Amino acid sequence: xxxxxxxxxxxxxxxxxLMVKYNETPVISGVSLNVESGDYLGIIxxxxxxxxxxxxxIIGLIPYASGNITVYGKKPGKLGRLISYVPQMTTLERxxxxxxxxxxxxxxxxxxxxxxxxxxxxxxxxxxxxxxTVGIYKLKERMISELSGGEFQKMLIARALAVNPKLMLLxxxxxxxxANARDQIFSLLNELNRHMTIILVTHDLSAVSSHVxxxxxxxxxxxxxxxxxxxxxxxxxxxxxxxxxxxxxxPHRVLKMHEESE
Amino acid sequence: xxxxILQYQFIQNAIIASIFASIVCGxxxxxxxxxxxxxxxxxxxHTSYGGVGLxxxxxxxxxxxxxxxxxxxxxxxxxxxxxxxxxxxxxxGLFWSLGxxxxxxxxxxxxxxxxxxxxxxxxxxLSVTRADLYLMAGVTLIVVLVxxxxxxxxxxxxxxxxxxxxxxxxxAWLEYLLFILIAMSVVVLIRVVGIILVxxxxxxxxxxxxxxxKSLKLRMIFSVMIGSVFCLMGLFASYIINIASxxxxxxxxxxxxxxxxxxxxxxxxxxxxxxx
Numbered sequence: 001x002x003x004x005x006x007x008x009x010x011x012x013x014x015x016x017x018l019m020v021k022y023n024e025t026p027v028i029s030g031v032s033l034n035v036e037s038g039d040y041l042g043i044i045x046x047x048x049x050x051x052x053x054x055x056x057x058i059i060g061l062i063p064y065a066s067g068n069i070t071v072y073g074k075k076p077g078k079l080g081r082l083i084s085y086v087p088q089m090t091t092l093e094r095x096x097x098x099x100x101x102x103x104x105x106x107x108x109x110x111x112x113x114x115x116x117x118x119x120x121x122x123x124x125x126x127x128x129x130x131x132x133t134v135g136i137y138k139l140k141e142r143m144i145s146e147l148s149g150g151e152f153q154k155m156l157i158a159r160a161l162a163v164n165p166k167l168m169l170l171x172x173x174x175x176x177x178x179a180n181a182r183d184q185i186f187s188l189l190n191e192l193n194r195h196m197t198i199i200l201v202t203h204d205l206s207a208v209s210s211h212v213x214x215x216x217x218x219x220x221x222x223x224x225x226x227x228x229x230x231x232x233x234x235x236x237x238x239x240x241x242x243x244x245x246x247x248x249x250x251p252h253r254v255l256k257m258h259e260e261s262e
Numbered sequence: 263x264x265x266x267i268l269q270y271q272f273i274q275n276a277i278i279a280s281i282f283a284s285i286v287c288g289x290x291x292x293x294x295x296x297x298x299x300x301x302x303x304x305x306x307x308h309t310s311y312g313g314v315g316l317x318x319x320x321x322x323x324x325x326x327x328x329x330x331x332x333x334x335x336x337x338x339x340x341x342x343x344x345x346x347x348x349x350x351x352x353x354x355g356l357f358w359s360l361g362x363x364x365x366x367x368x369x370x371x372x373x374x375x376x377x378x379x380x381x382x383x384x385x386x387x388l389s390v391t392r393a394d395l396y397l398m399a400g401v402t403l404i405v406v407l408v409x410x411x412x413x414x415x416x417x418x419x420x421x422x423x424x425x426x427x428x429x430x431x432x433x434a435w436l437e438y439l440l441f442i443l444i445a446m447s448v449v450v451l452i453r454v455v456g457i458i459l460v461x462x463x464x465x466x467x468x469x470x471x472x473x474x475x476k477s478l479k480l481r482m483i484f485s486v487m488i489g490s491v492f493c494l495m496g497l498f499a500s501y502i503i504n505i506a507s508x509x510x511x512x513x514x515x516x517x518x519x520x521x522x523x524x525x526x527x528x529x530x531x532x533x534x535x536x537x538x
Binding site: 056059060061080081083084085087091092093096097098102103106107109110111113115116117118119143145159163 | 296410411412413414415417418420421422424425426427428429430431432472475476477478481
């Protein structure tokens with residue numbers, strides 16, 4: 001480990017005063033955020049608030065205009081297999097001719113091109129094991145077009161795990177997923193959080209309150225970062241209007257009791 | 263009768279050319295269709311007309327001109343695509359027309375009688391020369407090798423480019439390579455179906471194969487076979503009724519695709535009705 005790593009060896013991600021632009025328009029600006037190693041960070045915010053943009057900037061998929069990002073002391077784009085990613089399902093072609101097990105195997109590919117590459121026996125065993133972990137082993141020979149939303153998300157998580165990352169980023173892994181699969185995915189993430197750092201972008205506010213350790217609220221700027229209890233001022237800044245809907249009918253309240261509601 | 267025409271050298275050349283064309287269009291076509299690069303490939307093909315004109319104007323083999331210009335167009339279009347932005351389709355449309363316009367300009371500037379360009383525009387499989395065959399063989403070999411050597415990487419890139427990037431795979435390099443392969447394939451196909459009709463041979467066999475099999479590798483193999491049938495049938499039709507090979511091949515490809523489409527759609531709707 002070099003000196004730079006040593007100074008923040010327990011920081012998974014350090015973001016300082018980050019600005020990311022899309023066509024000259026800042027999507028996010030002034031974002032400073034530290035994610036401790038072992039954390040389980042939930043990022044919420046309205047559509048267009050820059051959640052996906054932030055994840056992609058951390059990975060190095062999109063460049064940033066100013067500021068600084070380091071992941072375990074390294075720059076985005078030079079992270080090797082430290083980091084892995086579950087993209088938004090809607091960005092992928094679900095009719096693409098590939099089987100579940102082939103998708104997971106792509107996670108074992110190395111950066112350097114190997115002519116006539118074939119997956120080894122240990123690659124295949126690893127893929128099988130990961131498919132067991134996420135609970136879709138029996139679907140391994142299926143084409144991805146035959147999967148339900150939940151099964152597809154589980155497959156993407158298995159592929160992300162094949163990288164052996166220290167940090168895993170997930171972009172709405174419970175979108176278009178039924179309630180049962182949703183619970184399975186969250187308990188899987190809880191399990192994974194024992195030995196890896198997780199950053200989760202989600203619209204699922206009830207999940208945020210009951211599963212994640214820390215919370216960040218992003219609406220162009222970082223509105224809030226801290227423990228997973230929102231107050232009304234933060235929600236107002238985030239969504240522009242008071243939303244008390246999000247606390248209804250869920251076992252864990254996101255909001256504290258309103259004073260007026262007494 | 264069939265055996266007797268097989269003895270002609272030009273028929274033998276045409277058959278070999280058909281096979282080469284089917285191989286490249288089958289393999290590259292599947293990728294183009296899956297990656298939704300059909301219009302960009304059309305842009306590359308049409309721009310190559312400028313190269314044909316340049317060849318005539320400067321007095322070198324027009325197909326070499328097409329090869330060079332389509333290569334430049336491929337790199338340019340790939341660059342624009344990678345830069346993103348909402349205007350990339352506009353730029354590709356401009357490339358498309360500009361290439362053709364330059365071709366017309368060069369031919370007009372050329373001294374002497376203007377050559378007959380319809381063989382480049384609509385294909386003329388019966389006039390394929392030995393030299394053409396060598397070029398086509400070389401390109402086909404390169405396409406097959408590049409795709410099979412990196413097959414798993416292509417698959418990862420095609421399914422999820424961003425994830426491939428995250429793994430450290432050089433996706434930009436793969437993409438430029440793919441566009442170069444498209445440009446090379448265009449050159450092979452020009453002799454068989456012509457610049458204007460290239461798109462049909464890139465799209466129809468993969469689209470039919472898509473309805474027959476779900477595996478990527480089989481889809482490529484089926485496309486090659488379907489393409490060969492079209493090209494060979496087109497070749498014989500063009501020999502017998504003396505029409506540009508490209509036109510016959512494209513009409514055949516499009517009608518078969520339409521038929522397959524109708525049959526599978528009817529089957530599907532019947533299945534849905536049954537399950538209701």
